[in-house]
Structure formats: C-alpha cells, structure tokens
Amino acid sequence: MMETKNPSGNSSNFETFMHNSSSRRSFGRNSTREVTFSHSESKPSLRYGSKGADSEAFSMSQKEISDEDARLIYVDDPVKTNERFEFAGNSVRTGKYSFITFLPRNLFEQFHRVAYIYFLIIAILNQLPQLAVFGRGVSILPLAFVLLVTAVKDAYEDWRRHRSDKVENNRLGLVLVNGQFIEKKWKDIRVGEIIKINANEPIPCDFVLLSTSDPTGVAYVQTLNLDGESNLKTRYAKQETQFKFHEKERFNGLIKCEKPNRNIYGFQATMEVDGKRLSLGSSNIVLRGCELKNTNCVVGVAVYCGRETKAMLNNSGAPSKRSRLETQMNSEIIMLSFFLVALCMVTSVCAAVWLNQNKNDLNLLPYYRKLDVSKGKEESYQYYGWGIEMLFTFLMSVIVYQVMIPISLYISMELVRVGQAYFMIKDSRLYDEATNSRFQCRALNINEDLGQIKYVFSDKTGTLTENKMEFQCASIWGVDYSSAKTSLENEQVEYSLQVEGKVLKPKMKVKVNQELLRLTKSGFANKDGKRIYDFFLALAACNTIVPLVIDTSDPTVKLIDYQGESPDEQALTYAAAAYGFMLIERTSGHIVIDIHGERQRFNVLGLHEFDSDRKRMSVILGYSDNSFKLFVKGADTSMFSVINKSLNTDIIQATETHIQSYSSVGLRTLVIGMRDLNASEFDQWHFAFEAASTSMIGRAALLRKVATNVENNVCILGATAIEDKLQQGVPESIESLRKAGIKVWVLTGDKQETAISIGYSSRLLTSGMTQFRIKSNNRESCRRRLQDALLMSRKNMAAPEVGNYFEGSSDSVVSTPMALIIDGTSLVYILDNELEEELFELARRCSVVLCCRVAPLQKAGIVSLVKKRTADMTLAIGDGANDVSMIQMADVGVGISGQEGRQAVMASDFAMGQFRFLVPLLFIHGHWNYQRLGYMVLYNFYRNAVFVLILFWYVLFTAFTLTTAINEWSSMLYSIIYTAVPTIVVGILDKDLSKRTLLDNPQLYGAGQRQEAYNKKLFWLTMADTLWQSIVVFFVPLFAYWGSTVDIASIGDLWTLSVVILVNLHLAMDVIRWTWITHASIWGSVIATFICVTIIDVIPSLRGYWAIFDAAGTALFWLCLLGILIAALLPRFVVKFVYQYYFPDDIQISREVEKKARNLRVNGDTHIEMLHISNPQR
Secondary structure (H helix, E strand, O other), X not given: OOOOOOHHHHHHHHHHHHHHHHHHOOOOOOOOOOOOOOOOOOOOXXXXXXXXXXXXXXXHHOOOOOHHHOEEEEOOOHHHHHHHOOOOOOOOOOOOOOOOOHHHHHHHHHOOOHHHXXXXXXXHHOOXXXXXXXXXXXXXXXXXXXXXXXXXXXXXXXXXXXXXXXXXXXXXXXXXXXXXXXXEEHHHOOOOOEEEEEOOOEOOOEEEEEEEOOOOOEEEXXXXXXXXXXOEEEEEOOHHHXXXXXXXXXXXXXXXXXXOOOOOOOOOEEEEEOOEEEEEOHHHEEOOOOEEEOOOEEEEEXXXXXXXXXXXXXXXXXXXXXXXXXXXXXXXXXXXXXXXXXXXXXXXXXXXXXXXXXXXXXXXXXXXXXXXXXXXXXXXXXXXOHHHHHHHHXXXXXXXXXXXOOHHHXXXXXXXXXXXXXXXXXXXXXXXXXXXXXOEEOOHHHHHHHHOEEEEEEOXXXXXEOOOOEEEEEEEOOEEEOOOOOOOOOEEEOOOEEEXXXXXEEOOOEEEOHHHHHHHHOOOOOHHHHHHHHHHHHHHHOOOOEEEEEEOOOXXXXXXXXXXXXXXXXXXXXXXXXXXXXXXXXXXXXXXXXXXXXXXXXXXXXXXXXXXXXXXXXXXXXXXXXXXXXXXXXXXXXXXXXXXXXXXXXXXXXXHHXXXXXXXXXXXXXXXXXXXXXXXXXXXXXXXXXHHHOOOOOXXXXXXXXXXXXXXXXXXXXXXXXXXXXXXXXXXXXHHHHHOOOEEXXXXXXXXXXXXXXXXXXXXXXXXXXXXXXXXXXXXXXXXXXXXXHHHHHHOEOOOOOOOOOOOOOOOOEOXXXXXXXXXXXXXXXXXXXXXXXXXXXXXXXXXXXXXXXXXXXXXXXXXXXXXXXXXXXXXXXXXXXXXXXXXXXXXEEEEOXXXXXXXXXXXXXXXXXXXXXXXXXXXXXXXXXXXXHHHHHHHHHHHHHHHHXXXXXXXXXXXXXXXXXOXXXXXXXXXXXXXXXXXXXXXXXXXXXXXXXXXXXXXXXXXXXXXXXXXXXXXXXXXXXHHHHXXXXXXXXXXXXXXXXXXHHXXXXXXXXXXXXXXXXXXXXXXXXXXXXXXXXXXXXXXXXXXXXXXXXXXXXXXXXXXXXXXXXXXXXXXXXHHHHHHHXXXXXXXXXXXXXXXXXXXXXXXXXXXXXXXXXXXXXOOXXXXXXXXXX
C-alpha cells in the first residue's frame, strides 16, 4: 500500500481527481432522486437529489475537525487522556432504579396512567372528615394493591438487571500497566488504556485494534450479541501499529475520533503515529458485546467505555405500542366518566333540594348528622348551607361511585395478556425445528391486535424465501451457461486441492455447468479463456468473504467455510471455488486464490463496499507485474449505467437478454464488470481515496464519490443468477391470508421481473388478475402512468357480486382482482408530493401490491401511507436490518429469525422462524386474543357499573345521604376477590372455536377486522342490560322487605350476594369451552363471597354484626335471591336465543357445526357455509 506523505498534497490530488472524473462523464445527478441517511444520534434525514448532499459533505470534509468537536485519546496514557476530558468509566448500568430513586420514580411512571391519578384523588378525598364515606384505610387499599403488584414486578425485573450488571462489571480483563498486562475489572478500564483480548473472550469496551496475533493484522469477531448476526466479521490492525507491537516497542500515538454515537456500522477517526496520519474506519474498531473468534489474541486501545459504547447507546427495547382495543377502551372510559359525573350531579342536586326543604328538621332526622353530646350538652353540627353541602355531596358521590371506572381492569388485562403470551410461546405450530426457535412475544400489550389485521407488508428475501442462495447459472461474455440448457449434465461437484498432504475443499457443493467447467480446465491462454478467468476472479475477489478452515471427522480432510455478511456473496464465492477459483486466504492487504492448483496472490489496494445509493461494490487488485484492475459487481440498473456501451454492444445486449430470462424464473441477478487502470489513473484514485479515508467529516459521502468516479467506463464480463427458494408453506399461507380478507403487500429490493416471478410462484399473483405496472424515471411520467392506472381501475369497477367485495375501509367492488406493481424510483416521486393520495386510492382497489427496488426508508413510507389514510390495522414482517423501519412503523411488527441476522427480531413486537407461522398466529391466537379481551373489557364495564347503579338506587331512597347498605369491606373486595379471578381465567382459556375450524375457514378472521367483539353498539347494549339488572337486584329485595323490620346490613348482604352471583352467572352464560379451571374460578368465587361475607359479619367491631345469619335464616332471603337471578338474566337469555337461532353470524354457525360434528363423531369433511367477507380468488 502506498502511504500518504503530504496531507495537503492529498487534498490537491483529490480535487484534481474529482475534476478530471467529472469532465470525463456526467453521472446524471439531476435525473434521479435518491434517499440519503444521516448517521447521527438524531433521526435519519431524507434528502432527495444527491447533488446537494454530496456537495455539502464535500465542503465539510475540507475542514479539519477541531479538538473541541473530537475525542482526543493518547494511546497508553489514560491519565493525560482523561485529565482534560471527563470520559465515562467502563461501568455499565442497565437498571432503571437505585435504592433511593425506586419509590419516587416507579410511582411517577405508574401514574402516567390517568386512571391511577383518578383513584389517587378519590383516596385523598376520602381522607377529609367532611367527605369520608368509607374507612380511610379501606379507600386506599385497591389503588395500593395495584401499585404494589406493579412495583414488585418492576423491582424484580430491575433486580435482575442490577445482578447482570454486577456480573458484567466484575469480569476481568488484561490491561497494559508499566509494560505488563495485568488483570483488571472491566468497570475500572479507562479510555486510553491498552487492553488485550484472548480467543473466545468477550470485548469489554469499544477499542481500536493496534495489533493481532495474525502477522497480517487481521482478526475475526462475532457480533451475535450486538446485531444478532452469527457470521464472522473481519477487523484489521494498521500495519504500522502491528509491527510496533511485534517488535515490543513502547507505543505512543494520538487518536482523534468522533464523539460517541449509536451507529454500530460506522466509525471515523485518524491516528498519528511517528509523524504519519493514518485513517481509521469501521474495519479498525471492535465494539463491546462482540467476541473474538479464530484469532489467538488482539491488542487495542479503549476509545469508548461504559455508557458511551455503541452497544450501550443502542440499548433500547422494542418500541412501545398501544393496542387499538385499549385506545378504543379509553373513549368508553370517558363516556363512563361523564355518566359518573351525571350520577354525582343528580345525587348532589337532589341532596341540595332536599336539604333546602328540610333544613329546619336536620337535628331530628336520623342518619344525617350525629350530635355531639360528649361534653354533657348537645352541640349542633356546623351547617354550611345548601351550596357547600351540594359540593360536599358531589365529591362524596365520586368516592362512593368510584368503581364505575374499573381499576381492576388494567391489572386484569396485563395478567390475561401474560397468559395469552404463554400459550402462544408454547404452541407447537409456531415452533421452528430448523432453527430450534420458539415464538417470541416481545410486546405483551398488543396481543389482541393480531386478530384485527387488514394489511400485511412483507419483505421477500428471507421472509417469503429461504435466503439460502444457490448459484444456478452464469452469462459470460454474451454466452449463456444456463442450467436449463444442460440440466441432465449438471451435477453438484466440489473442487479440492492438496495442501501439506491434506485435502482442502469447500464446505458446500455447487451445481455446475459441465461445458463451463470444461472451459475453465482447458486453460486461459485464448481470449475466451481470459474472459472466463477474469469473470471467476471477480467472483472470488470482489467480496468481503472470510475463508475459515475447519476440521472434519477425517483428519486428512479440511473444509473451507466462507463466512460473510451476505448470503449472495457466499453463494458466488462457493461457485467460484467449484469452478477452480478457491479463495483460501484474506488479509487487510492481500488475498490468496488457488486457481486450478496454482496459488496466486493479489494485493487488495482498495475496497469500495456496497451501499444503497450505488447498489454495487468494487475492489482494486494489484498484480505481480505492477498492473492494476478494478472489478465491479452490482445490480443491473446500477451497473449498466457505468458500463462503456460504446464497446461490445452485442455482448451487452445478449447479457441483458440473459438477465431478463433469469429474472423471469425468479432468479436474483448481478452484473460483473472490470476495468484496467493505468498508473496515472491508479495514482489519482489512490490519493483521492486516502484523502477521503482520513477525512473526519463527510467521509462516507466522499468515499462514495471516489467510488462513483472510478467505477466508470467498465467493461462487462457477464452476469450471475442465484436462486432463493420459497420457504415451506408460503403459497398456501398467502392464499389463506387473502381468503381472510387480508391484503398482502410485498416490499422488496429485487428487480421487478424477479419479484413478479416470485409473486406467481407464491400465489400472490394469478393469471386472472388485472396488473398495473408503474415504472418511470421522472415525475411527469410517473404521474401519467398513475393516473392511467387509476382510470382503468375505475372502469374495472362493477356492480356488487355475492361474496366479491372488500370490508373495512375498502368499500369498492371489483369485477376482477387487480394487482399493482410499482418500482422504487416511481415511489420516490409519489411519496414526495400530492401523488400519495392517488397511489393510495389505486392501491386500496387492488388485492395485491408489489413494490420493487425499494429502499428501507421507502418501506416505512409505504406503511405510513396506509396508516395515515385508513383505520385498518397493519402488520409488517421481515427478517433483515433493512426491514427494521417498516416493522417499527406498522401497528404490529413481526421479525423472522433468519439468515440476515436478528436486527428485525430485536426491533419487532413478535418473532418467529417462518412466514407460514403467520397463519396460525393470526387465525388462531389473534382471533382468540381479540375475542377474549374484547369480551373481558365489556364484562368489566358491566360488572362495575351494575354495582355502582345499586349504590345509586339506594341513595335515592335514603335522603341522598350517600350511606351504603353494602359493607365497605365487601365494596373493596368486590373487584379483587368476589369477581376478579373468573374474568381473568376466561380471558386466558376460553375458546369460541377450535384451532382446526379457524384454520380451515380463513373467512372467520373477518370478525376481528369488523370489530365484532368490541364496538360502541355492544357497549351501549351492555349498558342497557346493566341498567335492567341493577334495577332488578335493587328493587326486588326492596319491595319484598318493604314494611319489614330488616336492618340495613342484612339487606346489604342480600344485595352483595345477589350481584356477585349474578355477574358470575352472566359470565358463565357466555363461556364457550368449559374446563375444570373455569368451573373452579366461577363457582369458587361465589363460595369465596359467602365465606367473606360470613367472616365480615362475625367481627363485632364491624357494622352489621351477625346480619347474614339473621337474614339467611328466612325463606324470603333465598326466594329473593332466586327471583333476582331469574328476572335479571331472563331478558339476556331471550335475546341470546333469538339472535343465535334466527340471526347467527359466521362464528355461531361454525360453533353449531362443531357441536354437531362432535355429537355425530364426524372427523372432518363437514362443509361450513360461510358469509363471504373477502374478495376470494377466482
């Protein structure tokens, strides 16, 4: 490698290189609009038009970063490093609380729920003497119980985090002190210290590599704990520092690096060593959380420690989302709040009128005020006047009727969701044997949203496909070496070579074309042979693959395992090895390739990695004869723009034809090119590359510009085709989703032809569909195509056909299914202006949308487009880092733990191993979760409202004094012991339909899309039923005991038992699947109520001593109890009977069929006639 001697000279040469390159060709910067990312701690910024972004970055790069804006690290001098800057220590803390802050902070977080503030106000009001209705302790207990349960849960979780932190901080590492490496606790490591890591040890902090045990300075690390990727990554030490440590010299240097940030894929710094200024990048830094693999040891200097490491800065969980049911529930709680205020207003106004009419007789009336005679003479109470008394009565009413807003509902929902998550995790249908991974429920608060999905946004590669790439065929210099032509001759072969008496061969076999294999073996002397040589050399060299030698059961045989970040690169490298071009060594400066038994070494002079803007990568190799060659590979759209089309026109056209044919059968294609560089061109590139590499600001943009300028006038070598097979069960799953009325959108980075082919094979597209294809490279053309497609879709509208319409937000009726296919370039224009509305109007008419060549941020933009314009629920599913923004944008995000790492899993709400698991997840668990929670919320509203209305009716008959016949302890236990457990058990275990029925009849999923389990109609019907039941419960005993001498406590016990048995019987009427747990919870709650009431009445200090024994000893008590239950539930029973037998819905019909099938012991083959709720495939 050439070294930079004169920084100022570099800058001049850099400008010269840019000027010369720009004058040679125009890159059409104004013809396309691109998305660029800003790697900073702020959110990514969008820039359309690369010209502005690049010029801005270029101007910034000319300024040297100041000491105030950079982190200065004196190598092996932590004292000097930290005396000016107060850098963070290496102690980490993931716990949220400390012993001192736990109570205030936890309470502060819990009171973010407005309902908790409401109950706190109620408890405070009850402490005032003028307003005290219940005992002061009793009024605090419900809220205190809920707060305590949550606090204990939070404390336990935080204790586990603190315990983990303690273990992590007390690990031991080797730190250089006075020329010797000594053990030191991780928490005591400081920025600037030199540390040593041995093989298979975790990394304690972010450090820059100075030396490795490999003479070439290469080290291999596994980033599984950081980004979830299991493939090994290569990191390099600079040769200048590598040699110093091998010579055991004392190291003195200064590192100037960027301030701590969250970008785990980027790092910019320079290091001054012996007067030289070296550039440092992401390949020179190893991050905390990684592990050293296949390297004996490394030495590095700590640059970021503790909370400033990239791993800790990224230490955040999945985004917090709220379920739609909970959001809708809030509107009902607001209605109940208004109803509560209305009850309080009626009570207080009536009390004011009564007080004003009877103000002269208050001393003589019982139960209103107690006279104080403790001092020997009567003292009248203070009468505040009817206005103040009205206010006091209103506040006391709020206290008495407080359970109208069910505090127990919140904790019940949390417990139910935990139970639902348990059964989802344990479901064998969601277990992936291939990866030995179970379903993960990472967000407990949106389980029920799985039952209401209308739109599914899916990635293709690794989500619909296996992402296990297999090399299929190649086009070299216009000749198609396709597997289809010689399929009978093709077979999987493996290339092997002898090294020191041992056989070395690739780990994976590749299917090869026999004709091409024969040509590679015949030599490379002629022109055709030379082109084949360059083609396979490009496949073996133009990548970031790391070859690792692994042992086998046979000691004489070794396997080469190609580790890389991209499955495409692995497939191409294995293909090159199968044809005799075996990559056997890679270092930071060179590669060694065995070419049919002859080892050849190439100097790697520069590597421009793949990025989403260029969509290609390139490598510059130095040959033994001092010649230089540039090898480039990339997507066809980006490669054909840099290929010299004035040469070999026929070859280019033939290659394009071959690419078209490969894509039409669903293969992934890449174009390979090459360019010879003369000494002058290489020198210009090298100086520009060094200047860009050492820039502290705008480095990425500068490197991209350098790559763009050297990647031109490329000579085409050929193209490759790789197969990415569909995952098991994908076609059937997509068909089931569409039958359920779910619209499936596929968002992929592949080219249009490949995506369309996969669409047909996955049954996403059908031959009977009307397809609208929008592919344009300017705004006006995009507008015209979109408007034409919209006009045609409107013409395609027809009169309603039975069973052929969309529900939910899509009211349109179509005669034939329609599909929209659009590319990423068109989306750039559409998502940037007023065309968004037209795109959505067109897309909502289509049953399938296929978006090709889309960038990660565009995926999120498409999801946002739908979310902003419809109330339908969205789900995004993907497996790679490029799917994270889409997953986080959707209402529900599902991550696939696949071949592209676990970034998608870490950002998701739910995670699983295969796309096909989405069907049981939505159709079974999603349906059950929504039906159960929807019913549970309504039941909790009913359960509490009926209790409050009984208290209200009693107030109307007791001069509005807000005395209660029901014991205060029973009031408190009502929502905790008497009625809480059954609703939780039913919310976890009840099943309206069996798994088989739900899977066999996808149309049943539409119940959640139409919100049949929870809506305002059901809410008001429930409230009407509540009103009737409360009237029956209160007035039947009132009239039965009218004129008798029964006391308040006795009739209060009757009301308590009546309402508890009533609400439990109400629940029992709606239970579908009975289990012994359900029986135990419902009837156990009734028995527990009798026991508690009895215990309360045998305590002499409490009001109502022995009341239950007096009341229950009469036949009237039990007759009233029986009459209440019959009269209260009879209207509900009649309505349910009429509704289910004369107006049944899909679920009820299916339930009856299930019953009949069980009774007749019919095992399947039972046809269920469903109401058509989706647009079925014709």
